[in-house]
Amino acid sequence: MSAAPKKLFEITIDPLSVDEVVGRLADPSIGAIATFVGVVRGETDGRQVHHLEYEAYPEMAEDMLRQIGAEIQQRWSTIQRVAIVHRVGHQVVGTVSVVIALSAPHREEVFDALHYAIDRLKDIVPIWKKEVWADGYEWRSER
Amino acid sequence: MKVTVRFFAAPREAIGRSEIEQHLPEGATVRQLLDELTAQYPALHRYLETMNMAVNRHYVDLDVELRDGDVVACVPPVGGG
Numbered sequence: 001m002s003a004a005p006k007k008l009f010e011i012t013i014d015p016l017s018v019d020e021v022v023g024r025l026a027d028p029s030i031g032a033i034a035t036f037v038g039v040v041r042g043e044t045d046g047r048q049v050h051h052l053e054y055e056a057y058p059e060m061a062e063d064m065l066r067q068i069g070a071e072i073q074q075r076w077s078t079i080q081r082v083a084i085v086h087r088v089g090h091q092v093v094g095t096v097s098v099v100i101a102l103s104a105p106h107r108e109e110v111f112d113a114l115h116y117a118i119d120r121l122k123d124i125v126p127i128w129k130k131e132v133w134a135d136g137y138e139w140r141s142e143r
Numbered sequence: 144m145k146v147t148v149r150f151f152a153a154p155r156e157a158i159g160r161s162e163i164e165q166h167l168p169e170g171a172t173v174r175q176l177l178d179e180l181t182a183q184y185p186a187l188h189r190y191l192e193t194m195n196m197a198v199n200r201h202y203v204d205l206d207v208e209l210r211d212g213d214v215v216a217c218v219p220p221v222g223g224g
Contacts, residue, residue: 038224054223055152057216060200061223086223098224118224126197126216127223128152139153141220 008083009065011058011127016087021099024083030103034110036118038098040091044140047133054088054097057126061086064125068117072102075116076109084117086127144169144211148180152219154194157186167209173198174205176215193220 006024018037025033040052069082079102086098100117104110122142129140148163155161167176173196181187196203197216209215 056223057149057151057197057218060197060216063200122221122224124202124221125223126151126218126221128219129222130152139219139222141222 007062008081009062009069010085011056011061011065012085012087013089014087016085016096016099018096018099018101021083021085022101025081025101025103027080027103029105030080031105032107032110033101033103034107034114036098036100036114037096038118040093040095040097042093044131049093050132050134051093052091052095052097053130053132054086054091055128055130056086056088058088060126065121068120068125071120072113072117076104076113078104078106078109079113080104082113082117084121086121086125088127144171144209146176146209146211146213146215148176149214149216151217152222154187154190154217154219157190158184160184171209172205173203173207173209173215176209177205180217187217190217190219194218 008024022033042049065084072082073079082102084100091097102113131138131140145164145166148165150161195218197218198213
């Protein structure tokens with residue numbers, strides 16, 4: 001059984017557990033943890049979503065996730081650790097697609113840093129989302 | 144010189160390739176690579192305006208000069224999260 005330490009910034013095909021990602025932050029100095037959980041929604045623009053397919057450029061995506069972590073620690077100096085894990089592949093409605101977790105000794109900066117993390121992820125990370133419904137599909141982005 | 148070009152999402156589906164090897168003259172820019180690619184794969188043309196380019200996992204401008212062995216990625220509008 002592998003005991004390799006888990007990465008803080010990861011693209012994975014495996015199902016995500018919020019508890020497991022939070023566990024990657026573990027450190028005696030932390031007093032506050034904030035998490036964001038992205039979930040596959042069942043309806044968009046009045047259409048029923050059948051499932052999503054996420055695709056990534058995994059090597060660059062992990063680099064960009066790591067960069068987001070560095071940007072956060074640069075801007076909010078109390079943030080102790082950042083973990084961002086994004087799942088790719090076929091995902092049905094209700095699936096957890098991404099977990100962002102970050103920690104600090106105190107809560108002051110965790111909410112702003114978390115908000116930045118998800119906004120920045122949606123802006124620069126090379127991951128793509130194909131929305132599939134009963135009679136068609138579309139690659140979706142915020143732009 | 145030779146570069147690897149990776150495609151994803153809609154452009155990947157449009158041209159039916161996820162990766163190609165492209166031969167280029169020394170000093171060719173990303174822009175020149177794109178000219179070559181759209182000549183070979185006309186279906187790529189409609190994605191040009193909204194695509195960002197990356198070389199060796201960093202976003203770059205079109206004027207950047209390529210080197211032998213570079214890995215180029217055509218990055219259409221991202222949709223993670």
